[in-house]
Amino acid sequence: MAAFNDIIHQPIRLRIMAILAALPPDMQIVFNYLKDALELTDGNLGAHLHKLEEAGYVKIDKTFVRNKPQTYVEATKEGRQAFTAHTTALQELLEQSQQIGKQGAIDNTQRS
Numbered sequence: 001m002a003a004f005n006d007i008i009h010q011p012i013r014l015r016i017m018a019i020l021a022a023l024p025p026d027m028q029i030v031f032n033y034l035k036d037a038l039e040l041t042d043g044n045l046g047a048h049l050h051k052l053e054e055a056g057y058v059k060i061d062k063t064f065v066r067n068k069p070q071t072y073v074e075a076t077k078e079g080r081q082a083f084t085a086h087t088t089a090l091q092e093l094l095e096q097s098q099q100i101g102k103q104g105a106i107d108n109t110q111r112s
Helices: 011-022 031-038 042-054 077-104
Strands: 058-065 068-075
Touching: 011 031, 011 042, 011 068, 011 077, 031 042, 031 068, 042 058, 068 077
Parallel strands: none
Antiparallel strands: 058 068
């Protein structure tokens, strides 16, 4: 079975990576859009993005648009690969659990 990724497995980071991985490669998302979509505070999103950036899973670009700071985020190639591996591990767990459940299941209507 594929291994879970401890960095991506955290629920907020999993949601961040799901959004970023859904974008075409080299496409970025605006920090504030991501913050609103996930209903997070600036600090909370920033902390999770920092953790993902340290792992090499996201790239963060800071620039100015009309003299206002603007932050853009995108998944790196490594981040996309890690997300795919993690979701594969989740899918394998679900499939395995369903098989185990079916093999050990007892029809309660037949028990008497």
